[in-house]
Amino acid sequence: MATLGHDQSGGARLGAPLVEVRKVTVAYPVPGGGGNVALSEVSLTVTEGEWLCVIGHNGSGKSTLAKLLNGLLIPGRGDVLVAGLNTRETALHRAIRQVVGVVFQDPEDQIVATLVEEDVAFGPENLGLARDEVLTRVQGALDAVDAGALRLRAPHQLSGGQKQRVAIAGVLAMRPRCIVLDESTAMLDPEGRREVLDVVTRLQAGGTTVVQVTHFMSEAALADRIVVLSEGRIALDGAPREIFGDRERLRALDLDVPPVAQVAERARALGVGVRGLPLTVGEFVAALR
Amino acid sequence: MNEIIVEVKDLWHWYLRGTPLETVAVQGVGLELRSGDLAAIMGHTGSGKSTVVQHLNGLLRPHRGSVRVFGQDLGDRRTDARALRRMVGLVFQLPEQQLFDPTVGDDIAFGPRQLRCPPEEVRRRVRTAMERVGLGFDAYKDRYTFGLSGGEMRRVALAGVLALEPRLLVLDEPTAGLDPRGRAQLLGSIRALHAEAGMTVVIVSHDMDVVAELARTVWVLAGGRTVMHGGVREIFARVDELRELRLGIPQVSELAHELRRAGHQVRTDVLTANELAEALWTNSTSRAG
């Protein structure tokens, strides 16, 4: 498997804090007066190598949070530190965006060029890297997302899943330590969603930190840690088993546990012997012995 | 049995017919809808489902084969497609993108005004349509369209089609991009439209969870052809075939299937978590007894 190599090797240590969000408040002015508070006093630490899932309804502030992580948005109050660099300093944005890369929701609106190969080269070219370095990175990134065969294709002819993988490759070419996926599977069909999740799983296994913003509970089951946002605040923070173990609290937030866990809970209530809290199909079958 | 309102026989349709880029989109699809149905047309991207459905309100004409809607033959040049669109309402994917009037009430009123309804009638239709999608008439009619949330805008777009008071409502990927709350709300509205307003409803989707929740009969398309059709339970029990067609399988169906393969005698035609849990309980008590 092609490894990407993390260039920002200063302090890359699994388990150490990579991104720190410190008591951040973000408010948007609204036409007609007043304001809309997207995030209120939110604090969060993303540790190197983890798979963090941020869940919430539309309006919970999750997309705002995603944009804070690479300095696209600056908080009104509080600070965001990426590998120790404060996102308030515009001069540091170039370095920050080589640590944290963001993949957005609409595959179409991330692709800039008329050829896949050129679009993936966009990032490295922006960094002014030498031509051979650019080519190496493009090849590495395309391989990492299984899109080597799409190299010379025109992006607008690709399927949603393929486009989104190309978008991920474009971000990977920057060699980030952390990838943020801002609802990156929301506009894809089930096949596309599977393709993207497979790529993300592989990347995380290879040491890349993943922050996945989503509203699909079944995707959250794959994460190391889940943070639930509600109305601009953190409502829950913990491992999937902890979070999904408390169905009542989730229901109160208009959320629910993944379907597999629902079956387990109901079956247990009826008296069927289900051990533990299975979150995937495989776990459930095993839990039923 | 209820009357047949849509009859599609051996339908063929090509994209860009007559140009060097001509490709076949639909090759011999057949399907049938009866008054009062709550049906789903499923297939992954490229199966031809969107093309088929655009024939139902006359946007496309059959190139070969026949399409009869409410007794009208769409192969006949003289059939007035515009008139047909009063009876067949087609809601496209991401319909909020089609909103154009800055005032919610006026945007919804566009359809009735195009039909030359007198002002009283326009008002009545707008009010009814808004209520059906859960947007209070007085609360929303003067709101600024582009200031609403995504979910609200989608409901405005749906209301815009409902204001035509169609007898057949076709929705293409109705829940695409909605969070769990918005999704539940929209599905509830659709169910009510079917149950209370007596509309025949067709959902076009690749999201099998939506189909499982809503539909009673299912048509499955692949490669421009009809490959499966029947009641929703029997279709969903055929997990292996569905997987081969690259359709996402609801976790519950997949779980039932895997449990059966592991030796547990549970029914595989379950649609909800509760049903599967009960099937497991029935299985465990019957084994014990």
Added chain:
Amino acid sequence: MDEFDFARGVTVGQYVPGTSILHRLDPRAKLGGFVIVLAAVITTSSYLGNAVALLAVVGLVLLSGIPLGYVLSGVRPILPILVVFTLFNFLFLGNYDPTGSRVLWRQGLGLGPYEFAFTVTENSLKQTLQGVVRIIALILLTSTLTLTTNITSLAKGIESLLAPFRRIKVPGHEIAMVFAIAYRFVPTVADELERLMKAQASRGADFGRPGRFQFAKRARQLVPITVPVFVGAFRRAERLIMAMESRCYVGGAGRTPISLPRLVARDWLSLAAAAAFTLAVWNVPWPL
């Protein structure tokens, strides 16, 4: 034909792959050649000179290997404008002829207290005919350029040629980027437009033609299309900006320089041929 089948009609700005010599030329040579030949086309002021320029352009089209009929079809959309232009010039330009050339035709028209004259002089006739030939030649020449050069090459060529002007603050890279992005989104926007028209038609909108001159009515009819397209375009631009900034885009400064292969013999020869042609057209004492 289906009411909404759009994609077939888009020919302007299209790239048609091929193996002609024009296809194989470096974009910088083509851009340079284009400007040079263009100079000949729009400045020669003799009938014969014009004809020769037009023939030369047609020759280029034939050289490209792209069917002449296809390229000419790019002229069709502007035919109405051309006709109006010709008619107006033909009828009125003669009234304002400063050169005092011979009058070929004059028709007076009295409408109450007002008097109009339609005058055609030797000079105005020449200007009119030349104008038409120039416009057609310009379209053919531009089409030939875009049909034989894919957008990426074109953008690189533009950026490369404008690079030396960075010193005087000409944003060469940004200009090239604007073209490239606009072009890249043409198919996307075309699809969106088709979907929009279908969606609005599905709720009763009527896009039939009201009447040839009812412009206001036609504009109103198109509001359900124009507004969403604009709103969509702005939203799209916003999202694209975020994606570009996330990949450290800050404009042309500090970017990896465009790498184009060195110009080869055929590139230089083509430029030389273009220059020779233009000089010839300028200096030959055309008798007509």
